[in-house]
Amino acid sequence: MSADEQKRAVGRAALDYVKPGMVVGVGTGSTVNHFIDALAERRDDIAGAVSSSEASSARLRQHGIEVLDLNSVSDLPIYVDGADEANRFLQLIKGGGGALTREKIVASASRTFVCIADESKLVPALGSFPLPVEVIPMARGLVARQITKRIGGRPVLRQSFTTDNGNIILDIHDLQIMEPIKLESTLNDIPGVVCNGLFAMRPADVLLLGGSEGVKTVTANDRG
Numbered sequence: 001m002s003a004d005e006q007k008r009a010v011g012r013a014a015l016d017y018v019k020p021g022m023v024v025g026v027g028t029g030s031t032v033n034h035f036i037d038a039l040a041e042r043r044d045d046i047a048g049a050v051s052s053s054e055a056s057s058a059r060l061r062q063h064g065i066e067v068l069d070l071n072s073v074s075d076l077p078i079y080v081d082g083a084d085e086a087n088r089f090l091q092l093i094k095g096g097g098g099a100l101t102r103e104k105i106v107a108s109a110s111r112t113f114v115c116i117a118d119e120s121k122l123v124p125a126l127g128s129f130p131l132p133v134e135v136i137p138m139a140r141g142l143v144a145r146q147i148t149k150r151i152g153g154r155p156v157l158r159q160s161f162t163t164d165n166g167n168i169i170l171d172i173h174d175l176q177i178m179e180p181i182k183l184e185s186t187l188n189d190i191p192g193v194v195c196n197g198l199f200a201m202r203p204a205d206v207l208l209l210g211g212s213e214g215v216k217t218v219t220a221n222d223r224g
């Protein structure tokens with residue numbers, strides 16, 4: 001199976017977690033696009049979707065799925081999203097598509113976070129993928145200097161990119177992430193940082209991994 005076929009398989013497998021009448025939280029990216037396409041078959045069966053990006057909202061609406069404001073939703077049973085990297089504790093690096101802030105908000109609002117990815121995303125330690133950080137534009141230089149001083153790594157401005165919230169992204173290269181929860185918190189404490197792409201304090205609950213032999217389910221109980 002190609003990587004895209006693996007993504008399609010996990011996108012479809014995530015449908016098993018969608019029950020009648022649910023509002024469904026929807027992430028962003030090429031894997032999630034397969035989930036949205038599969039979810040279209042259930043459009044009359046669900047109460048709508050809460051989206052993490054303008055791109056996903058547009059795709060949901062194209063399929064006739066109602067997009068709801070998170071503020072109008074008191075209970076979000078499920079959130080389905082992809083990842084750039086996942087470790088065995090189901091901690092993630094996200095934000096390759098730049099939607100990390102809204103993704104973290106919707107993930108935090110959800111009861112169950114189902115992460116969908118092809119098997120190449122499972123890594124022994126997070127950090128090979130440059131860690132995205134969303135930053136208020138006027139704080140770009142300050143934040144880059146603070147990252148270098150307090151954390152290390154090499155912050156690089158993502159060129160010609162503005163987030164859905166009107167901000168910039170610094171991608172931190174060459175990081176060795178030994179303590180993901182501590183790093184997530186340290187980054188949040190830098191003035192000008194809106195959000196960072198570490199999902200360690202709120203990891204996924206279930207990881208569906210697409211591989212050459214089908215879809216494998218990794219849960220919190222397997223974290224070991």
Ligand SMILES: O=C(CO)[C@H](O)[C@H](O)COP(=O)(O)O
Pocket residue numbers: 027028029030031032081082083084093094095096097098099100103
């Ligand atoms: O965090 C994300 C977007 O901000 C995506 O979930 C992540 O980049 C994975 O994308 P893809 O499914 O295209 O590999």
